Amino acid sequence: MTRQTLDTASLEEIYRLLAEAVDRVGRDKESLFLTKLVMILANQLGDVEFVRSAIREAAEHL
Amino acid sequence: MNRDRHQSLYFDYQEYGFKRPPELDGRPVEHAVVVVGAGPVGLAAALDLARRGIAVTVLEKDCMVSEGSRAICVSRRSLEILQGLGVAETLNAKALPWTSGRSFYQGREIYRLQMSHSDDERYFPMVNIQQNYIEKFLVEACQESPRVSIRWRSEVVGLRQQSDEVQLTVRTPEGVYEMSAAYVVAADGARSVVRELTGLSLAGESYEGRYLIADIKLQSEYPTERRAWFNPPSNPGSTVLMHKQPDDIWRVDFQLIGDEAQAEELPQDHVCRRIQQQLDMCGEKGAWELDWYSIYRAHCLCLDDYVHGRVLFAGDAAHLVPIFGVRGLNSGFADAGNLAWKLAYVLNGLSQPELLETYTQERRSATLEIFREAGKSTQFMTPQTRGFRLLRDAALSLALSHTFVRELVNPRQTQPYDYLDSALNALDDHNAGFERGPRAGAPAPNLRLEQGGFLLDFLGAGFTVIVFRQAAVPGHEEPVVKVGDFGGETLMVVVVSRKARSQQGATVLADTDGRVFAAYGAREGTVYLIRPDGHVCGRWHEADSDQIRAAVRRAAMIVEGDET
Numbered sequence: 001m002t003r004q005t006l007d008t009a010s011l012e013e014i015y016r017l018l019a020e021a022v023d024r025v026g027r028d029k030e031s032l033f034l035t036k037l038v039m040i041l042a043n044q045l046g047d048v049e050f051v052r053s054a055i056r057e058a059a060e061h062l
Numbered sequence: 063m064n065r066d067r068h069q070s071l072y073f074d075y076q077e078y079g080f081k082r083p084p085e086l087d088g089r090p091v092e093h094a095v096v097v098v099g100a101g102p103v104g105l106a107a108a109l110d111l112a113r114r115g116i117a118v119t120v121l122e123k124d125c126m127v128s129e130g131s132r133a134i135c136v137s138r139r140s141l142e143i144l145q146g147l148g149v150a151e152t153l154n155a156k157a158l159p160w161t162s163g164r165s166f167y168q169g170r171e172i173y174r175l176q177m178s179h180s181d182d183e184r185y186f187p188m189v190n191i192q193q194n195y196i197e198k199f200l201v202e203a204c205q206e207s208p209r210v211s212i213r214w215r216s217e218v219v220g221l222r223q224q225s226d227e228v229q230l231t232v233r234t235p236e237g238v239y240e241m242s243a244a245y246v247v248a249a250d251g252a253r254s255v256v257r258e259l260t261g262l263s264l265a266g267e268s269y270e271g272r273y274l275i276a277d278i279k280l281q282s283e284y285p286t287e288r289r290a291w292f293n294p295p296s297n298p299g300s301t302v303l304m305h306k307q308p309d310d311i312w313r314v315d316f317q318l319i320g321d322e323a324q325a326e327e328l329p330q331d332h333v334c335r336r337i338q339q340q341l342d343m344c345g346e347k348g349a350w351e352l353d354w355y356s357i358y359r360a361h362c363l364c365l366d367d368y369v370h371g372r373v374l375f376a377g378d379a380a381h382l383v384p385i386f387g388v389r390g391l392n393s394g395f396a397d398a399g400n401l402a403w404k405l406a407y408v409l410n411g412l413s414q415p416e417l418l419e420t421y422t423q424e425r426r427s428a429t430l431e432i433f434r435e436a437g438k439s440t441q442f443m444t445p446q447t448r449g450f451r452l453l454r455d456a457a458l459s460l461a462l463s464h465t466f467v468r469e470l471v472n473p474r475q476t477q478p479y480d481y482l483d484s485a486l487n488a489l490d491d492h493n494a495g496f497e498r499g500p501r502a503g504a505p506a507p508n509l510r511l512e513q514g515g516f517l518l519d520f521l522g523a524g525f526t527v528i529v530f531r532q533a534a535v536p537g538h539e540e541p542v543v544k545v546g547d548f549g550g551e552t553l554m555v556v557v558v559s560r561k562a563r564s565q566q567g568a569t570v571l572a573d574t575d576g577r578v579f580a581a582y583g584a585r586e587g588t589v590y591l592i593r594p595d596g597h598v599c600g601r602w603h604e605a606d607s608d609q610i611r612a613a614v615r616r617a618a619m620i621v622e623g624d625e626t
Contacts, residue, residue, distance in 0.1 A: 008469040012438070015453050015470060022449030030452075061168060061462045 002054070071279045071353045072309035073194050075126050078201070080215040085232075085239040093119050094409055096230060096243035098218050098256050101128060102193060103377030103394035104249030105200035109147040110402030112209035113523065114594075116409055119243070120210065121232060123217035127197035130354040131277050133391035134190050134307055139478040139505060140395040141185040142518060142596060150185070152199045156308055159186035163288030165471055172461035173471040175288060182577065184508050184516040188475065190286060190307050192277075193391070218250070221259040223371040245405060246373045249394075254379035260370050264363035264382060266433070271360035271444045272323045273385060274316040276333055280341075280350040281310050289344075290443075290473060292458050296339040301443050304344070311353060314340055315385070317444055318357075328357065360384045360440060362433045368422040374401050381429040386439035389432045389476045396479065397425050403524075403594035407618055417619040420485055428479035439474045480504040481597060488591065488600025488613040498583030499590075500598045506590065509581055512572045518596065520569055522554030525614050526592040530584035531559045553614060558584070593617060 006014070025033040042051045084091055095111055097104045100122035108118040136144075136157065144150040163175030177187035204210040219238070220231030227242045248256035257263070286306045294302055303315040314337055322328065333355050341350065364381035368374060377394030401421045407413035445451035457470045481487070481503035493502040500506055506528075508518045521528075556569045558578050573579055582590060587604040591613050599617040602609065614620070 002464060002466055004466045006466070011467070011470060015457070019445075019447070019449035019453040022452055023447045024449075027448060030448075057463065058460075061459045 002057075070194075071351060072311055073192065075129075075194070076198075078125050078212070078214040080125070080235055081213070082236055083213060083216075083234075083239065083241075085241050086234070086237055091241070093117070093241060093243040095119070095245050095247060095405065096121060096228075096241065097247040097249055098230075099248070099250035099254075099377075099379070100124075100197070100201065100212055100214075101249060101251055101377065102133070102196050102200060102391055103398050104247065105197065105204055106143065106147060106395055106398035107247050107249060107376060107402050108210045109149070109200065109203055109207060110143075110398055111406055112204075112207045113147065114403060114406035114410075115209075116406050117209045118211075119241075120204070120212040121216045121218055121230075122212060122214050125214045127194045127201065130192075130194070130356060131307060131311065131313060132193035132356075133196075133388070134192055134305060134313055135388035135392070135476075136189050136191060136196070136395075137388070137392045137476050137478075138183070138185045138187050140392045141189070142505070142508060143395045143399040145184075145518070146399070146523070146596075147200075147203060149199050149203050152202075153191060153196065154185070154189065156195055156199075157189035157191035158286040158306055158308055159189045160286040160288070160306075161187055163290070163473060163475075165290045165292065165473065166294070167292045167458045167462060170462060172292075172458065173468060173473075175473055175475070177475065182510045184510070184518070188388070190305055192307055192309075192311065195308070196391075218255055218259070221246070221256060221373075223260075223373070228372045244372065244409065247401065247405075248373055248375045248379045249377050249398075250379050252378040252382055254375070256373060257365070257375065257379055260373060262365055262370060262375075264361075264365060266361070266363040268363060269360040269384065269440055269444070269446070271384070271440060272318045273358045273360070274318055274322070274328060274333065274336065274355060275358050276314050276316075276337055276355035277307070277311050277353040278314065278337060278350045279310055279353055280312050280346060281348050282306075282312070282346055284346075288473065288475075291343075293455075294340075294343055296336070296343040302340055304340075312350075315358075316340075326357075328355075330355075358385060360444070362437060362440075364426065364429045364433075368397075368425055369418050374405065374418065374421060376401060380425070381432075383429065383432045384436040384440045386443055387432075387436050387474050387476050389436055392476050393425075393428060393432060393479075396428065397421075399595045400425050407594075412618065412620065414619045414621055420619075424481045424484050424486075427481070427483065431479055435474050435477075442470070478505050484599070486593070486599050486617040486619075488609075488616065490609060491600035491605075491613070492603045493601055495603060496583040496601060499581060499601065502598050502600055504598055505596050506592050506598055507581055509578050511578070512574060517558075517571070517578060520556050520571060521592055521596070522552070522594075524552065524554065524594050525618065526554045526556055527610055528556045528558060528582075528590040528592065530579060530582065530586070530588040531557055532586045533559060533561045553610075558582075591617070 095118045097108045097120045100120050111118050141150045161177050161179045165173035217233045219233045222229045228246045229242045289304045291302045300317040300319045305313040361382035368380045376397040383389050404417045445454045457467045460467045461471050484503050487502040508516050558571045558573050589602045589605045591600040593599050600613045
C-alpha cells in the first residue's frame with residue numbers, strides 16, 4: 001500500500017503523459033521505455049526497500 | 063428493431079391522433095413559438111415557455127412517444143427543472159432513486175460510487191426511469207396546459223428564415239401546409255431535420271465507440287445502483303453496465319469491440335446470448351425476457367452556434383455527447399431551462415433579442431465541459447490507443463489493492479454546470495468574497511426549510527432576490543430592495559431570517575438553526591440574485607437597491623426605457 005501524494009488533477013496528467021508516451025515510442029520499444037522510466041524514478045527515489053516492495057505489489061493481479 | 067413497440071413488456075404505447083390544423087383549410091395562424099420535436103427536450107421547452115405566458119405549438123412527425131427506454135437517468139438538477147414544469151412529482155412517483163454504484167474488475171469491487179445526498183435534499187442525486195414514461199408525463203402536462211398544442215404526425219419538410227419570422231412547410235397525412243412562427247426551437251434529435259434544412263452540421267470528434275443497449279424484464283432483488291464491469295468474462299476485453307428501471311426492467315449496456323462493433327445490426331438470438339452470459343456472471347438465475355435493444359454510437363459533436371437567426375437548437379439537435387455520465391438528456395433539460403426564460407423575455411418585449419446569444423454562450427460552454435469530462439470517461443471506458451489501454455489496465459489492476467488510483471476509476475457522473483463566465487453575471491458583486499455558497503453562475507442549491515417545503519419552492523418564476531437577515535423584516539419594507547417592476551415582470555423578494563415568524567406581505571423563511579445561512583455563506587445583509595432558471599447571477603455581502611436593479615437589467619438585458 002502506498003500513500004496518496006498526488007491530487008486527482010496531477011494523477012490524471014501523469015496518466016495522460018504516460019499513455020501518450022507509450023503511443024509515441026511504439027509497441028516494440030514500449031517495455032524498454034517503461035523499464036527505463038522505472039529506473040529513473042527509482043534512482044530519484046533512492047529507496048531500495050521501497051522499490052523492492054513496489055516490484056512485488058506491481059506483480060500482483062496481472 | 064425486432065419487437066414492435068405496441069408489444070412492449072411494460073409500456074402501453076398510446077397513439078396520439080392527428081387533428082386537422084386551420085392552416086390546412088387556408089386559415090393562417092400567427093405562432094409565437096413552434097417547437098420541432100416532441101421528445102423530452104422539446105416538450106420541456108414548450109412547458110417552460112407556456113408557464114411564462116408564451117403560446118407554443120409542437121410539431122412531431124410520429125404519433126407516439128419514443129420507442130424503448132433510451133435515456134434512463136434523470137439528475138437532481140433535471141428534477142429541479144422539471145419541478146418548475148409541474149412534472150417532477152409524477153415522474154418521481156414512478157422513478158427509482160439511487161445514490162451509489164460499484165465498479166468491478168477481476169470479479170472484485172474496485173470502486174464504490176457515492177453521490178452526495180442528505181435529508182436536506184428534496185430530490186435524490188439520480189433517479190432511473192424509462193424515457194417513454196418521461197415523455198408520456200410531459201405530453202400529459204402539455205395536454206393540460208392551455209398554451210401548448212402538440213400536432214402529431216406533422217413533419218417539417220421545409221424552412222425559410224425571414225427577418226421577422228420563420229416559415230415552415232409541414233407534411234401531414236391530410237396534406238402539406240405552410241406555417242410561420244416568430245421563433246422556432248429545434249429539438250428534433252440527433253438526426254435533426256431542422257439542422258439539415260438550415261444547412262448546419264455538427265463539428266467535433268466522433269468516437270468509434272459503439273454500444274449494444276438492451277432492456278430485459280427480470281425480477282431481481284438487487285438494489286437500484288449503477289454497476290460497471292471491466293473486462294468481465296461476459297464481455298472479454300470490454301465493459302458492461304447495468305441499471306435497474308421501474309417495472310422490473312433492467313438495462314444492460316455492452317461496449318462492442320471487434321466484429322460486433324462493425325455490424326450494422328445484431329440478430330436477436332445473438333443479443334439474448336450476450337445477455338444470458340452477463341446474467342450468469344452476476345448470479346441472476348431468474349427467467350427473463352428481452353423487451354428492446356438498440357445500437358448506440360458515442361460522439362463528441364456540437365454546433366458552433368446554438369442560435370441561427372430565429373431558430374434555437376436544443377438537446378441532441380445541438381450536441382451529441384458520450385453515453386458515460388448520463389449527460390445526454392440531462393444537458394438537454396438544462397438547454398430547455400436556459401432558453402425558455404430568455405425567449406419568453408424577448409417575446410414579451412422585456413429583453414433585447416441579444417439575450418438569446420447568451421443561450422449559445424452558456425450552453426455551448428456546458429457542452430464543451432461535457433466533452434472534457436465525458437471524454438475522459440470514454441477514454442477510460444473505451445481506450446482508443448494502446449497507450450491509453452495500457453494505462454487503463456494498469457489503473458484497474460492497481461485499484462484492486464491501491465487506493466491512490468481510485469479517482470482514475472471514478473465514473474464521473476453528470477454535475478450541474480456553473481455559468482462562471484456568463485455575460486449575464488453581475489459585474490460589481492462580492493462573488494470572490496464568499497467562503498461558501500453557490501458562485502455566480504451556479505444553480506442555487508435547494509434546502510429543506512424548518513417551516514416545511516424547500517427553498518426553491520419559494521422562488522419566483524422570474525428573478526428573485528434572497529435577502530439574509532438576522533431578524534425578520536417584511537419584504538416590502540426591505541431597505542435593500544424596493545420590490546420593482548421590470549416591464550411588467552415583478553422582482554420577487556424572499557427574506558431568509560434567523561429569527562423569523564411568518565409575516566403578512568412578504569415571503570419570510572425561518573432559518574433559526576442557520577442551515578440556509580451556512581449553505582449560502584451568508585451573514586447579516588447578504589443578498590443573492592437568482593435568475594428565472596434558478597442560477598445565481600450575483601451575490602453581495604451588502605447591496606443597495608440600485609445595485610440589484612442594475613444587476614437585473616444586465617442579466618435580463620432589459621430593453622432601455624422599459625423599467626417602471
